[in-house]
Amino acid sequence: MSRSSHAVVLGGGLAGTLAAHALARHAGSVTVLERDVLPEGPGHRRGVPQARHAHLLWSNGARVIDALLPGTTDRLLAAGARRIGFQGDQVTLTVRGWQHRFEPTQFAVLCTRPLLDWIVRDQVLRTGRLHLRQGAEAVALRAGGGRITGVRVREADGRETDVDADLVVDATGRASGLRHWLADLDVRPPDKDVVDAGIGYATRLFAAPPGATGAFPAVNVGAPHDPDEPAHFGVVYPVEDDRWIVTLSCTRGGTLPAHEDDFEAFARARLGHPLVADLIGSVEPLTPVFHSRSGANRRLYPERHDGWPDGLLVVGDSLTAFNPVYGHGMSAAARCAAALDRELAAGADTRRIQEAIGAAVDDPWILAASKDAGYAGCRIDATDPRLVGEHTAQQMRFADAIIDKSLVAPEVCATVTGVISLSAGQAELGSSRFLSLMHREGSLPKLSGPPLRPEELDLVRLPAYRRVPSA
Ligand SMILES: Cc1cc2nc3c(=O)[nH]c(=O)nc-3n(C[C@H](O)[C@H](O)[C@H](O)COP(=O)(O)OP(=O)(O)OC[C@H]3O[C@@H](n4cnc5c(N)ncnc54)[C@H](O)[C@@H]3O)c2cc1C
Structure with missing residues (x-):
């Protein structure tokens, strides 16, 4: 992007805030349009209703955010967030049994979502490099000459104005109006997979x-x-x-x-x-x-679209939303921003940047969507061959075998935790190193109860599980 260019980010949630920060390193000016009026501190708001629910930030997401905004994790911990080492500081009953508490190899940051959003937003706004317009709802895209040229904005008082832009980034979340906005411009919507x-x-x-x-x-x-x-x-x-x-x-x-x-x-x-x-x-x-x-997994594929307008990118939940049980959405938002930063630094065009963003969300996508495809009543409307191919039953049996082994074998568990935390690529689970580990590594006995220590039970006044019998 040229130093005189103007980038506009739609949505001031986590994905939009991080994307705007990345853009501010490359564009002349960056505006964030946010429909809500944002709280001056940790607080709930209408646009992020999921903030009422448990959120876990995996180590990969925390590291990516820290690389973009140094000191963020330290600020979260100083404000009372807890750093949980996996699998040492969590007691887990998976669908296939209790997990042994091995020496941690990865971590997650646990705190409320309002705290996390506030600290990330404050870190970004402190840089003074972007303009945040609150109470400003994006209602349409503007286009000309085969490219996106701006956004139509509705202010809180109902007035509508146009904002010019050289680049528009949609970060309006799961309920994004992107498909309608494109239809209004006679642009076919991007392919979509839903699991x-x-x-x-x-x-x-x-x-x-x-x-x-x-x-x-x-x-x-x-x-x-x-x-x-x-x-x-x-x-x-x-x-x-x-x-x-x-x-x-x-x-x-x-x-x-x-x-x-x-x-x-x-x-x-x-x-x-x-x-x-x-x-x-x-x-x-x-x-x-x-x-x-x-909680549906939903992915758009703008990178496959042969008529995708220049000057338009999609990030965060707007691009790929996940079953929240896996805790990947915030890390995926951070990975989108990191890919944006990297590709802008390399001088990439819109298509190349969107391809890199799509690649950044592919691991969390396939981890969540392939697991969910095995649940009773799961509705699948997808073309991803990894979800609808003939080998899916075999893949699920292999996934079960991996879980069984990782409950009781520390090195297998470390690799699996690396993948789940997005710190290692999903391909690692098919590597010859991992396959030989699956066969070679010895196993501890299976646990038949929660692996809680006496002092931990005392702390919460629970005497019942003081002895953990082994099978
Ligand atoms: C129940 C639940 C639990 C979850 N738990 C986890 C977890 O443990 N770990 C994890 O990593 N992820 C979790 N997630 C996912 C995580 O919440 C999202 O991935 C993350 O918030 C993505 O942020 P986003 O910025 O893309 O979208 P959002 O958070 O939805 O933000 C979108 C923003 O756009 C604004 N907006 C919307 N429309 C417009 C418009 N037209 N114009 C201007 N502004 C607009 C909204 O006000 C909002 O600020 C969970 C999700 C749910 C639903």
Whole structure:
């Protein structure tokens, strides 16, 4: 981009904020158009309803954000976020059994979404390199000469104005109007894949017992997987201000607690172990139950479009939205911004930049979509051959074998955790090194209960699982 060019980012969520920061290193000026009026500090807002629910930022996403905005993770930790080492600081019941707590090789940052968004936004705005227009809703794209030339904006008072741009980046999230905006310009919408396991979330915040958010592990409990039945999951994550955020989730056909009174009973009845219910049974709830049904995997392919207009890019959830259970959306948003930065530095054109952004989201896409395709009632409307090809049943059996081994074998677990945290490529699971590790590495006995230490149980006043019998 030339130093006199103007870039406009639609949406001031995480993807838009990070993309704008990357653009500001290359463009003459950058404007972010955000429909909401943003809070002056950590706070909820209409445009990011998922912020009520548990969010985990994987190590790859944290590293990418730190590379773009040095010191971000340190600020989050200083504000009360917890750095969880995987698989040492989390107790996990996967659909195939309990995970041993091996020496951590990766990590995740846990805090509420409002805190994370606020610190990232503040880091970006402090640079003073971009202009944020709040209460400004993008309603249409403008085009001329085969390229995008700007955006039509509706202000909070209903007035509409035009903003000229040399480059427009759509970061308006899952509900992006991009397909309609393109149709209005007589541009065919990009190809779309959808893999929808019907994910539902129900979340509450609780006051954690004193000291628990710093020293008790994160908890993630699934239920044994029956391919013909809906799946249920529950997490207890430590967040800032000595609170636990507790999210219960299910796939299509599953139920979620509708009311406050059902929350604990639901966790006890539906999950594969009472740990989540026991943890919340004696602590004070701080919020009502919030629900979300925004969990489909959905990917657009602008990079395949032969008539894609010059000067238009798509990032974040607008481009690829994931089942949130895997915790990949924020890391994918960061990877989009890093790809944008790299390609602009190399002088790439719109098509090449969008290809690089598509490549950056491919690993999280296939990890989430291929796993979800195995859930009962999952709706698949996709052309990705990895999801609809004849080898999918075989791939799922291999994926199950990998999970089985990683529960009990530390080196296999380290590789799998590297891939899940997006720190290593998904191709690593097909490498000869990994395949020989799968056969070679010895295994510990399978666990038959949560691997909690006596001092951890004392902290949360749970005597019940003090002895962990081995199978
Ligand atoms: C229930 C749930 C739990 C999740 N948990 C995790 C997790 O654990 N880990 C993880 O990494 N990810 C998680 N995600 C995904 C994560 O929330 C998203 O990937 C992330 O917020 C992507 O951000 P975004 O900026 O692309 O979109 P959004 O966060 O949706 O932001 C879009 C922004 O655009 C603005 N906007 C919308 N329309 C317009 C318009 N026309 N004009 C101007 N502005 C507009 C909105 O106000 C908003 O600010 C979860 C998602 C859900 C639904």
